Amino acid sequence: MITNGDTGILKQLTALSPELVSDVSAFRDAVLNPEDDLGLPSAMRWRLAARIAGWLGDEDLAAAYRRVCATNEDAVFISKELQKNLEEAIIAYANKVTNHLKSVSREDIDELVLAGLNTPQVVALSELFAFVNFECRLRMGLDAMHG
Amino acid sequence: MQCMARFSVKPLRWEPYLPPVDVAEATDAQLAAMQVTPSGIKVSPYVRTLAHDPQSYIARTQLYNHIMYAKDGLAQHDRELVALVTSLINGCVYCASVHARKYISLTDRDDIVQELYVHGVGGAFDVRIKALIDFCYHLAVSPVKTDGRASETLKNRGFSCSEIVDVVKIVAIFSMANRLMHTLGHARSMQDRA
Numbered sequence: 001m002i003t004n005g006d007t008g009i010l011k012q013l014t015a016l017s018p019e020l021v022s023d024v025s026a027f028r029d030a031v032l033n034p035e036d037d038l039g040l041p042s043a044m045r046w047r048l049a050a051r052i053a054g055w056l057g058d059e060d061l062a063a064a065y066r067r068v069c070a071t072n073e074d075a076v077f078i079s080k081e082l083q084k085n086l087e088e089a090i091i092a093y094a095n096k097v098t099n100h101l102k103s104v105s106r107e108d109i110d111e112l113v114l115a116g117l118n119t120p121q122v123v124a125l126s127e128l129f130a131f132v133n134f135e136c137r138l139r140m141g142l143d144a145m146h147g
Numbered sequence: 148m149q150c151m152a153r154f155s156v157k158p159l160r161w162e163p164y165l166p167p168v169d170v171a172e173a174t175d176a177q178l179a180a181m182q183v184t185p186s187g188i189k190v191s192p193y194v195r196t197l198a199h200d201p202q203s204y205i206a207r208t209q210l211y212n213h214i215m216y217a218k219d220g221l222a223q224h225d226r227e228l229v230a231l232v233t234s235l236i237n238g239c240v241y242c243a244s245v246h247a248r249k250y251i252s253l254t255d256r257d258d259i260v261q262e263l264y265v266h267g268v269g270g271a272f273d274v275r276i277k278a279l280i281d282f283c284y285h286l287a288v289s290p291v292k293t294d295g296r297a298s299e300t301l302k303n304r305g306f307s308c309s310e311i312v313d314v315v316k317i318v319a320i321f322s323m324a325n326r327l328m329h330t331l332g333h334a335r336s337m338q339d340r341a
């Protein structure tokens with residue numbers, strides 16, 4: 001069973017803005033440990049989150065995400081037949097959404113669907129990528145204030 | 148500069164790339180997330196698109212409302228400016244349009260919005276606005292470039308610590324919102340019907 005792990009953000013928020021703690025926790029649960037994973041296992045979600053945090057330059061958050069997914073033994077991707085194809089498509093999209101957001105277009109969504117994702121899975125991944133971009137900036141912005 | 152000229156303060160509509168949830172076929176969880184009632188079945192395409200993942204939609208909406216509509220802290224017009232600047236940096240045409248119009252309605256400062264649209268974050272602004280825009284830029288870009296200097300500059304321009312925390316929260320929440328609005332669909336003119 002994957003737990004939320006300690007990404008440090010809840011401690012920071014408790015000190016600065018305690019009313020947001022439950023909101024951030026609920027959102028993290030929804031994208032990383034959802035009640036219905038829509039065929040996207042939590043282990044895969046945590047691994048993607050770790051990769052995105054690293055791209056954004058938050059190595060501490062990336063390490064926190066990696067510690068959680070390292071304890072999980074679930075299947076990483078959705079099906080063995082589509083594993084390589086899906087892995088490449090999902091990681092490429094995560095990179096584009098994180099690092100080159102302006103250039104994302106309908107073609108990128110079409111490619112995900114062609115790679116085998118259904119509509120709820122595309123939406124769920126989008127929410128995941130959006131959350132990690134949120135959490136990284138919240139952490140790094142608060143850190144900068146107190147650095 | 149050509150890229151920035153795409154932005155407009157005209158009202159836009161949002162069109163999804165993927166089929167939204169059909170309210171008539173929605174699950175109980177999706178209906179609850181969309182807050183559909185028998186007397187109010189008209190739900191926007193954006194909400195119906197995100198309702199494909201109802202747990203995330205509910206959680207994200209609560210977080211967004213908590214941050215953007217807090218009663219205390221950063222003034223509402225500054226909140227709208229931070230949302231606008233972050234959306235411009237991220238290239239989210241729809242969000243930029245919405246928050247540009249809200250900012251103008253609160254301040255009548257269409258000159259600031261015009262400068263942002265024409266010259267971007269490097270345009271000519273007074274020192275207070277410039278400090279706010281610079282802080283947003285350094286936190287919104289990928290990889291993140293923020294450091295203590297930007298927040299010190301905000302403090303020197305009269306922003307309190309709690310107001311700077313609000314700026315951080317709003318840049319963060321729009322770094323999230325833009326990554327949904329700009330990726331799952333696109334902005335269209337109100338007159339431009341598919």
